[in-house]
Amino acid sequence: MNTELMKERAKRNWYKFSKNPLSIVGLVVVVSIILIAIFADFVAPYPQHAFVFVDFKNAKSPPTLRNLAGTDLAGRDVLSRIFFGFRYSLLMAVSVLSVATPPGVILGLLAGYMRDTWVDTVIMRVADVFLSVPSMVLALAVCSMLEPTLYNAMLAITVMWWPWYTRLVYGLSSSIKNEYFIQAAEVTGASTLSILLGEILPNCLSPIFTKMTLDVGWVILIGSTLSFVGLGAQPPTPDLGTMVSDGSKYIPSQWWISLFPALFIVLIILGFNLLGDGLRDMLAGD
Amino acid sequence: MSDELVDIRDLHVHFSIYEGITKVLNGVNFRIARGEKVGLIGEAGCGKTTTVKSIMKLLQIPPAIIEGGEIFLEGDDVLKMSQQELQMMRRKTVSMIFQDPIAALNPVFKVGDQIGDIIKFSQLALGEKVTKEDIKERTINVLKEVQMPDPERIMNSYPIQLSGGMRQRICIAMALVSATNLLIADEPGTNLDVTIQDQVLRLLGDLVEDRGTSVILISHALGAVKGLVDRVYVMYAGSMVEAAKTEDLFSDPLHPYTKALFNAVPKLTGGGIPEGISGRIPNYLSPPQGCRFNPRCPHAMPQCLEDAPPFFDVGEGHEVACYLYGGN
Amino acid sequence: MNIKKYVAYRLLSSLFILFGLSLLIFTLSRLVPGDPARLALGAMAPQWAVDRLREQLHLNEPIYVQYFYWVTNVVKGDLGQSLVTRRGVFNDILEFFPATFELVMFSVLISSSLAIFLGVTAGKYANSLWDNLVRVTSYVGIAIPSFVWAILSVFIFGYLLRWFPTLGRLSSGVIAPTKVTGLLMVDSLIAGRLDIFVDAFYHMILPGSSLVLGRLSQEARITRASVVENLNKDYIMAARSFGIPERTITLKNLLKPSLIPTVAVMGMDIAGSMGGSFIIETIFNWPGLGRYGISAMLSNDINAIVGVVMLIGIFFAFMNIIVDLITAYLDPRIMMKMKSG
Numbered sequence: 019m020n021t022e023l024m025k026e027r028a029k030r031n032w033y034k035f036s037k038n039p040l041s042i043v044g045l046v047v048v049v050s051i052i053l054i055a056i057f058a059d060f061v062a063p064y065p066q067h068a069f070v071f072v073d074f075k076n077a078k079s080p081p082t083l084r085n086l087a088g089t090d091l092a093g094r095d096v097l098s099r100i101f102f103g104f105r106y107s108l109l110m111a112v113s114v115l116s117v118a119t120p121p122g123v124i125l126g127l128l129a130g131y132m133r134d135t136w137v138d139t140v141i142m143r144v145a146d147v148f149l150s151v152p153s154m155v156l157a158l159a160v161c162s163m164l165e166p167t168l169y170n171a172m173l174a175i176t177v178m179w180w181p182w183y184t185r186l187v188y189g190l191s192s193s194i195k196n197e198y199f200i201q202a203a204e205v206t207g208a209s210t211l212s213i214l215l216g217e218i219l220p221n222c223l224s225p226i227f228t229k230m231t232l233d234v235g236w237v238i239l240i241g242s243t244l245s246f247v248g249l250g251a252q253p254p255t256p257d258l259g260t261m262v263s264d265g266s267k268y269i270p271s272q273w274w275i276s277l278f279p280a281l282f283i284v285l286i287i288l289g290f291n292l293l294g295d296g297l298r299d300m301l302a303g304d
Numbered sequence: 305m306s307d308e309l310v311d312i313r314d315l316h317v318h319f320s321i322y323e324g325i326t327k328v329l330n331g332v333n334f335r336i337a338r339g340e341k342v343g344l345i346g347e348a349g350c351g352k353t354t355t356v357k358s359i360m361k362l363l364q365i366p367p368a369i370i371e372g373g374e375i376f377l378e379g380d381d382v383l384k385m386s387q388q389e390l391q392m393m394r395r396k397t398v399s400m401i402f403q404d405p406i407a408a409l410n411p412v413f414k415v416g417d418q419i420g421d422i423i424k425f426s427q428l429a430l431g432e433k434v435t436k437e438d439i440k441e442r443t444i445n446v447l448k449e450v451q452m453p454d455p456e457r458i459m460n461s462y463p464i465q466l467s468g469g470m471r472q473r474i475c476i477a478m479a480l481v482s483a484t485n486l487l488i489a490d491e492p493g494t495n496l497d498v499t500i501q502d503q504v505l506r507l508l509g510d511l512v513e514d515r516g517t518s519v520i521l522i523s524h525a526l527g528a529v530k531g532l533v534d535r536v537y538v539m540y541a542g543s544m545v546e547a548a549k550t551e552d553l554f555s556d557p558l559h560p561y562t563k564a565l566f567n568a569v570p571k572l573t574g575g576g577i578p579e580g581i582s583g584r585i586p587n588y589l590s591p592p593q594g595c596r597f598n599p600r601c602p603h604a605m606p607q608c609l610e611d612a613p614p615f616f617d618v619g620e621g622h623e624v625a626c627y628l629y630g631g632n
Numbered sequence: 633m634n635i636k637k638y639v640a641y642r643l644l645s646s647l648f649i650l651f652g653l654s655l656l657i658f659t660l661s662r663l664v665p666g667d668p669a670r671l672a673l674g675a676m677a678p679q680w681a682v683d684r685l686r687e688q689l690h691l692n693e694p695i696y697v698q699y700f701y702w703v704t705n706v707v708k709g710d711l712g713q714s715l716v717t718r719r720g721v722f723n724d725i726l727e728f729f730p731a732t733f734e735l736v737m738f739s740v741l742i743s744s745s746l747a748i749f750l751g752v753t754a755g756k757y758a759n760s761l762w763d764n765l766v767r768v769t770s771y772v773g774i775a776i777p778s779f780v781w782a783i784l785s786v787f788i789f790g791y792l793l794r795w796f797p798t799l800g801r802l803s804s805g806v807i808a809p810t811k812v813t814g815l816l817m818v819d820s821l822i823a824g825r826l827d828i829f830v831d832a833f834y835h836m837i838l839p840g841s842s843l844v845l846g847r848l849s850q851e852a853r854i855t856r857a858s859v860v861e862n863l864n865k866d867y868i869m870a871a872r873s874f875g876i877p878e879r880t881i882t883l884k885n886l887l888k889p890s891l892i893p894t895v896a897v898m899g900m901d902i903a904g905s906m907g908g909s910f911i912i913e914t915i916f917n918w919p920g921l922g923r924y925g926i927s928a929m930l931s932n933d934i935n936a937i938v939g940v941v942m943l944i945g946i947f948f949a950f951m952n953i954i955v956d957l958i959t960a961y962l963d964p965r966i967m968m969k970m971k972s973g
Contacts, residue, residue: 147652152907162929288775395875407866
């Protein structure tokens with residue numbers, strides 16, 4: 019593809035994306051959060067407060083110019099911890115999606131391509147089993163059977179996330195497999211693997227990618243809920259959900275300890291949702 | 305003018321879309337008398353459907369904008385009617401057979417149910433109350449009229465269970481049941497097999513013959529129109545370019561566009577495959593000034609580029625919107 | 633394939649899936665470190681007692697044998713004993729389920745009605761002030777995790793404004809009516825005690841709204857999108873062209889097809905809310921299955937965890953079948969597909 023064509027494509031995509039101003043808001047929010055997460059050491063006012071730090075003189079003080087979001091029960095600056103907390107939220111989303119999506123997609127491709135064979139039945143029934151309880155319940159159950167750490171929480175969410183992709187790709191794959199170009203590939207002796215990955219998969223990329231972006235918000239939502247319950251990251255890790263939970267004991271008097279992390283959770287999720295919607299509008303109708 | 309059923313005068317309709325304003329209808333003039341059957345032919349996209357939808361005020365405003373003109377239906381200006389009056393008009397006076405039957409039927413309701421609703425409201429408009437049995441009876445009757453086999457079963461079916469031809473006939477039935485003086489048929493049967501389309505048009509012809517209803521028949525198939533209507537309008541790019549009695553139009557087309565149109569139809573005997581009309585239909589965002597056909601017209605004169613020509617009467621009800629025939 | 637066959641097919645397939653679920657959860661539960669017998673008897677119990685209990689619970693046998701015993705027990709209604717409550721898990725579930733059921737059904741029914749109303753009105757008057765308001769609010773609503781709203785609402789409505797109670801199902805000092813269904817709202821009406829009814833109602837508002845806020849927003853969005861899409865359809869214009877009044881069009885011709893995606897989501901939402909109840913019931917100290925489940929999970933109470941998960945799985949499967957039937961009723965095209973095999 020020459021660069022002229024690519025530039026035209028990029029311009030058209032941007033036009034479609036920016037039609038809804040909210041998508042731009044989403045993009046700005048997400049980019050800011052990512053930047054803050056990466057450069058937390060430099061952006062946070064008190065980077066040393068992130069993990070273990072004690073300053074009881076200043077503990078539980080309300081928002082002031084010195085501590086824009088107040089301090090928590092150990093005297094740590096809430097805002098700085100929030101900035102470092104972004105890292106864990108993003109880490110969770112990235113890890114879960116990058117680990118859950120490939121197997122989910124491959125299984126979906128396979129099951130859709132081999133529709134109405136035993137391969138299809140087995141794969142989809144297994145997926146159905148994982149989808150037979152609400153996500154929260156399964157994540158909680160798996161989490162509770164393992165030691166409560168951030169990584170185990172990620173594992174729990176990953177374990178119940180892959181079937182959504184399998185279902186999505188199954189639908190796409192089983193309708194695409196009837197197209198002529200697939201039959202052409204089969205006739206010329208292409209291997210199943212190359213058909214799946216080379217012919218069918220490229221046609222599924224848009225919906226997969228769109229779903230992934232919209233899923234980031236969900237993963238962060240479930241992840242923060244798990245930490246809130248105590249089954250995720252443990253103190254002193256500055257995870258946003260854990261921070262809300264820690265601070266919940268001090269509502270209403272020291273409301274800021276819970277409220278600010280909570281607001282930022284909402285902000286992250288909202289940002290990714292808006293961005294995801296914008297991407298979906300951009301990729302749709304192509 | 306008072307025995308004119310419909311009289312459209314200088315109608316301008318624009319549509320507001322993201323890229324700008326499309327000036328779709330550019331001074332449409334159209335008349336149909338009581339009991340008359342009129343054909344409306346023209347290429348896809350020339351504004352036929354927009355025109356007839358305007359008669360029933362079915363255009364969504366926005367994005368449609370009515371920029372000027374009047375539409376008289378039985379003497380009243382449709383554009384100035386209140387919601388109540390419009391509803392009355394749609395129930396009693398005019399009804400439409402839509403182009404795509406599968407889209408015009410609600411997929412989640414039974415066919416009998418949909419017809420029944422129309423009966424109920426049109427009878428209400430006539431000041432008569434109807435009972436459920438009455439509605440059922442009328443439904444069965446109209447289904448028989450459109451030659452549906454086994455009306456009872458059809459009534460209880462969903463649109464998806466019926467064939468294309470049957471769905472088209474249901475649409476006709478729905479239009480008939482809505483007590484009308486004017487029936488607008490928008491390319492009936494056009495999505496169907498040619499033989500089915502033929503049947504549908506024949507059926508339509510018979511039905512309106514019995515009732516003496518006025519008809520506006522839209523089509524882009526010239527042959528279909530010939531056998532059915534008394535008069536024909538030819539439309540191009542948002543305005544009427546020619547109007548004449550059917551035989552006159554087909555034997556002696558006058559407007560350069562009409563002539564080219566007829567020439568473009570392949571003939572089985574002699575002539576081979578014709579060339580078609582060079583050029584393209586105009587972009588409605590920035591249409592040509594004056595007569596919209598001038599970029600493609602072999603006879604274009606300086607006048608044609610300035611003002612759109614009005615209808616000139618060349619006798620016997622034959623009118624042409626072309627400076628070749630008048631207005632120096 | 634008619635309705636009866638379809639339902640039978642679905643029930644069978646659900647059974648199969650539940651079987652798979654039981655395998656999954658059973659295996660997972662056996663992965664937990666620690667000796668269940670020791671945990672049951674406590675650190676003080678003598679080793680011989682622990683060993684004897686291990687024999688009784690078949691803990692020394694291979695895993696598939698254990699599974700077999702487990703299944704036969706489940707069929708008898710014996711889900712084992714809870715480490716926490718020291719009672720049969722089955723009895724615990726029976727006791728706590730009604731509270732959760734009431735909370736979930738009450739919240740979902742109200743929120744779905746509201747979502748449909750918001751979605752239809754926003755869609756019908758698209759791009760109006762109301763529509764923009766609904767859209768923005770639902771965007772934000774989807775992004776708020778239930779626990780965040782729970783805490784926020786407790787703070788605002790519980791402490792600051794003191795409009796609603798924040799703990800439990802009834803105010804202290806209010807005695808529950810005689811138990812007929814276990815659903816306080818129903819039982820209090822049966823007993824003719826309007827005051828208890830109102831008290832129970834008030835107690836449901838904060839936890840209920842936290843439970844369904846995100847889902848309400850999503851349902852409203854989906855309904856709105858569906859309405860907007862259908863408004864442009866030819867059959868709506870056709871209905872108008874026959875003079876059918878706007879009101880009828882909105883409530884009949886437009887509503888039925890537009891609700892199809894909403895109903896599909898509603899089913900998932902009812903089930904999903906059962907999951908969300910775990911968190912909400914803990915925050916609001918609601919004596920339901922969710923709170924029971926969380927405490928089981930936090931204390932490694934295997935039998936209880938397995939029991940709760942299985943129950944929710946059953947409820948979910950049941951819910952899915954009902955939703956599919958309702959969707960088939962709303963959209964005859966689906967029934968046609970079913971009939972053609």
